Amino acid sequence: MFFNDAEAAGFAEVEVLTRTLERRVQERTVQLSDANRELAAKRVELEEQNREVRCATEHKSAFLASMSHEFRTPLNAILGFTRLTLKKAGEVLPPVQRDNLKKVEKSAVDLLGIISDVLDLSKVEAGKLTVRPEAFALTDLVDEVLASAAPLVGDRPLKLEKRILTSTEQMVSDRVRVKQILVNLVSNAIQFTPSGAATVEVDHDPARDWFRIAVIDTGLGISERDAASIFEPFDQVQSAVAQGSAGTGLGLAIVRRLCHLLGGTVTLRSELGRGSRFTVEVPRVLSAAVAPAPWLDPAAGEAGAAPVEGRAAAADGGV
Ligand SMILES: Nc1ncnc2c1ncn2[C@@H]1O[C@H](COP(=O)(O)OP(=O)(O)O)[C@@H](O)[C@H]1O
Ligand SMILES: [Mg+2]
Numbered sequence: 094m095f096f097n098d099a100e101a102a103g104f105a106e107v108e109v110l111t112r113t114l115e116r117r118v119q120e121r122t123v124q125l126s127d128a129n130r131e132l133a134a135k136r137v138e139l140e141e142q143n144r145e146v147r148c149a150t151e152h153k154s155a156f157l158a159s160m161s162h163e164f165r166t167p168l169n170a171i172l173g174f175t176r177l178t179l180k181k182a183g184e185v186l187p188p189v190q191r192d193n194l195k196k197v198e199k200s201a202v203d204l205l206g207i208i209s210d211v212l213d214l215s216k217v218e219a220g221k222l223t224v225r226p227e228a229f230a231l232t233d234l235v236d237e238v239l240a241s242a243a244p245l246v247g248d249r250p251l252k253l254e255k256r257i258l259t260s261t262e263q264m265v266s267d268r269v270r271v272k273q274i275l276v277n278l279v280s281n282a283i284q285f286t287p288s289g290a291a292t293v294e295v296d297h298d299p300a301r302d303w304f305r306i307a308v309i310d311t312g313l314g315i316s317e318r319d320a321a322s323i324f325e326p327f328d329q330v331q332s333a334v335a336q337g338s339a340g341t342g343l344g345l346a347i348v349r350r351l352c353h354l355l356g357g358t359v360t361l362r363s364e365l366g367r368g369s370r371f372t373v374e375v376p377r378v379l380s381a382a383v384a385p386a387p388w389l390d391p392a393a394g395e396a397g398a399a400p401v402e403g404r405a406a407a408a409d410g411g412v
Contacts, residue, residue: 154219161212172201210343217350224267226379238275252290259297266379277344278308286312307372315363324349
């Protein structure tokens, strides 16, 4: 077969182009496999770093757990002997000395509270806090919580209320942990509400067989910006700190982790200056196989974090 000059030149050009293309493909293939190798190396490095971070977190939690435990023993001695002295010699002590001893007692009680918060948080983070389900009446538990929180109100014009919207009251869950969640939320509601009401509202969703427990207050409220970080350990809203609130910022972090431990969530709706509504949603019956806590399951990432709703979400219901 014969080709004229123009055709021959055309074929030559196609061949040159094909060769150039082949060379480019080869170059790109080499570049790609280099990039792949680099990626694989980075993945190994990241996995190693992840392992180190998990290991460090476990060590931190173990350290905090044992330190907190060690702190508690002498602190209980301080508390015990202070109370004993107040009881045996309170009458004969000059009033100033008696008041001083009462301050020692109060500080020891506060410190004990902080230490048990740190201990609880590190235990949940280390996956060492186990749940012990038992049957109990949720409404009785709410009464108990409100009664124990009543002294925190002092002489403020603040009503403590209970609103039960369901006839279902039996719960099978970890009573101690449900109580701890409610004590934290109710004491916050009282602490950050100068006047009005702090209400515990209990409802039951028959479709899922879950309880919805809301702690509602008419207090300072929380801005959308603060709401985003309020469930993080040691996070406190600056204005609240400035007003001299005596907490550590661990309460809500513990609440969120305990809600996860009970298979549920906690969410917040709030409006600055008008009040807040913390809603705990938990299964009525705690199943034996509760999903692993999201912060212990590397695959879950942030998706497992409790949702926090800002003001926009509160538009329908207010607080
Ligand atoms: N009901 C509430 N109303 C207004 N602010 C609140 C309320 N509950 C919590 N907060 C804010 O969230 C912060 C963190 O709460 P928490 O974790 O319980 O720590 P603490 O009570 O030890 O300060 C509080 O310092 C306060 O600023
Ligand atoms: Mg608190």
